[in-house]
Amino acid sequence: MPFLFILYTTCCIIFRWSEPSMESFVSAILGELTTRSVSYFVNKISGPQVDVENRLCRVLLRAQAIIDEAMVRHITSQTMLQQLRMLRDTMLQGCYTLDTFRYQSHDDEETKGQLVSHSTSLLQVSLLNGFCLSSKKRQSLRKLQAGLDNLSSMILDLEELTSLLISYPRMFRQAYSMHIMLRNCMFGRRMEAQLVINFLLHTRAHGTQDLEVLPIIGPGRVGKSTLVAHVCSDERICDHFAEIVLLRDHDFRDEWLSILRDRNCTSNKDKRLLIAIEVAEDINEDAWKMLSSASKRWVTNGTKIVITSRSDKIKRFGTTGVITLNYFSDEEHWYFFKTLTFGSIDPEQHPRLANLAMEIAKTHFRSLIGANIDACLLRDNFDIHFWYKFLAFKRQVIQNHQSKFGEHPSDALNQTRPTYLGRMGTKSEDLIVYDQYQVFSQQKVPNITFQDVVYGNVKPQGKFEILTWRSRIPPYHSFVYSFAAPSQTTLVPRRAIVGATSHDDAPPDARHADEVLRLTSGAGRTHVAACAASLARRLARTRDYVVAAKCLALAHCLVEGDPHFRLEVIRPAPSGRRAGEPLLALLDDFCDEAHSASWDHSAFVRAYAGYLNARVRYLSKLTIPLRRRRWNETVVPGNHLTDELAL
Structure with a gap:
């Protein structure tokens, strides 16, 4: 560092004795000299960084080879599957760290000169950029070294696993490129699929009459139906069960009983049956007991049931544990999106496009549908100017939606809002x-x-x-x-909610209340969700018991007549001050600040909210929650899943 001190001292002497007209010229020369000096020292310490990068690439290739070999073998050991999942996660984290280092460095080069201002000398900017760049490189070196150490130690721990892989039989699979395989195969659910297959192929001792049930839970569009369909199309499952039946939503009770009666009159009554049930939320306890009793009388031993739902309440029906699906991590999502977007093109040959792809992947909020849509669009428009424009558009849409609703658009779509x-x-x-x-x-x-x-x-x-x-x-x-x-939708307007819950110390305005009831009566779940969101915002902001009481009275009317609104009342909020809690939890600590007798008014509002919460949960247990799905109108009762999976 003495050289930099001497250089800086020389700069000050020259600036002091130079003419004003020569100041910019001398600053440019000294700025260039400083940049070259800093670059020299950075390059001196970047040797280990290049070595770490190359070593990490080699270790990633070794991990990929192990995973590729495991993908073509019938592995039944749950312990080995769990170890492979850990290796895969660590490998994806290493790939993400390496890609971040490679591609975002180009973004740093493009924005290097953006810190320049009219009041800052070129010398100071050069020094600042140089030291910031060296700091980022040191941070990147630490991340690369951490990823290398984690992956190397895991591969060493799995040496016995690699030798055991040879003992498992190989599966036939055509040699596809990775981007073709990801577009036509299920991604990232190998361990979960094998757990379901092991459950379905497992046979219990004779004399056991209890039904074997496996619940699969997870948020919307996480891949529950895809997982079940993938398992049911497996040759081992098709050979093991004489019949595979898919039942959906609230009308599955009548379909189930009809299938059992018809099957009792056929020659398949003594053969195994696989029933896959898709429900939106929970299953009524009495209905489940009735169906279980009927199944024990009409089906043979070995019949299995798989239930998928968004609600974790169906865990109580499981007999052999529960499988929980979550959204992919950022590293998994980036690997999936990068592979689909670039296809057979090497991303390292287009680092600026890869950097833009990483930024676009962050806008998906881990949505696989969004990743597929954007990957197809970017692949068809492989131009950096289009990608820049596309990224700016995506960010603007997210910003506008968050300013209006306080949540990400993908989150709203998953919640049917x-x-x-x-x-x-x-x-x-x-x-x-x-x-x-x-x-x-x-x-x-x-x-x-x-x-x-x-x-x-x-x-x-x-x-x-x-x-x-x-x-x-x-x-x-x-x-x-x-x-x-927006002007053509029939969503409940905010003015109707505000008008029906005004601050006036008078009964609610009948005109606005009737408008809210009219727009939500017989409407879809999305329209009712808009009304619930408006009421939630109103309750979260008010400190007036009159407004809170009117909101509860309006919600009471909707709860008594609309099963969709009951779901929205008990559904946890996706974001905001009460994220993870239902709508009525907003009033747990309500305190009136607009009237003198605040204690009485606050106690009344909290008591009313507690009563309404109990009322909603009671009504929800009487009837199975509904979810409108138009494809239910054409589903034939007892339709076999194997027929629906035909290409």
Whole structure:
């Protein structure tokens, strides 16, 4: 560092004795000299960094070889599957760290000169940029070294596992490129799939009459149905069970009883049966006991049941544990998105595009549907200018939605809430997703696609439906969104909520209350969710017992007549001050600050909220929660899952 001190002293002497006209010229020369000096010292210490980078690449290749070998073998050991999952997670973390170091360094180079201001000399900026760059390099070196150490130690610990892999039989699989395999195969659920297969193939001792039930729980669009369909299409499962039946939603009770009666009259009554049940939330306890009793009389030993649901309440029906699915980590999501986006192209040959891809992947909020849509669009428009424009558009949509609703658009879509989107070519034109549903491959889907409307030039008028994404893997769902301009939707307006819950010390305005009830009566779950969100915002901000009491009275009317609203009342809030708690939890610590007798008023509001909460949960137990899905209208009772999986 003495050289830098001498250089800085020389600069000060020259600045003091130079003419003003020569100051900028001398500053430029000294700035360049300083930058070169800092770069020299950085390069002197970057030798170990290059070595760590190369070693990490070699270790990642070794880990990938182990995982590839495990993917083509029938592994039944749960312990070995868990170890492979840990190795895969560590490998993906190492890939993410390496990609971040490689690609974001190009972003640092592009923004190196953005700190320059009119009041700062070129010498100071050069020194600042140089030292900041060296600090980032040291931090990157520590992360690379940590990733290398973790992965190396794990591979050493799994030496015995690699030798045991040879003892498991190989599966037949065509040699595909990774991007083709990810588009046509289930990603990241190998361990969960093998756990389900082990449960289905396991046989208990004769004489046991209890049904074997495996619950699979997880949030919406996490891959529960895909996991079950993937398992049911396995040759071992098809050979093990004489019949595979899929039942869906609230009407599965009648379908189940009908299937059992029909099966009792056929020659398959003494053969194994696999029943896969998809429910939205919970299952009524009495209905489950009735169906279990009927199944014990009409099915043979060895019949298995798999239940998928978003609610963890179905855990109580499980007999052999529970499988919980979560969204992929950032590292898993980045690996999936990078592979689909670049395909057979090496990302290292396009570091600036890879850096943009990493930023775009962060906007997905770990949504696989969003990753598939964006990967297809970016692959078709492999141009850096388009990618820059696309990233700016995505960030603007997220910012606008968070300012209006306080949550990410992907979170709103997963919760079937109203979601505001825009058009890439028109800044002032907004679109709203007010409904969504799924269809199977045999059913008709809209001709207009998501890319045509949001990123293309198609401008449908009024309300319209678009094909958002078509899955290429079982159960071959197609996702359809119902779009409209905000002025054309029938969502409950805020003015109606505010008018019905005004601060006036008088009964609620009947006109506004009737408008709220009219717009939510017989409407879909998305419309009811908008009303619940408006009431939640109103309750979270008020400190007036009059407003709180009117909100509770309006909610009471909706609870008594709308099962969808009951779900929204007991559903945990995705974000905000009461994130993770239901709507009525907003009033647990309510305190009136607008009236003199605040204690009495506050106690009344809290008591009313407690009563309403108990009322909602009581009504929810009487009837199974409903979830509107249009593809239910065409489902034939007793439809076999094996028929739906046919290509």
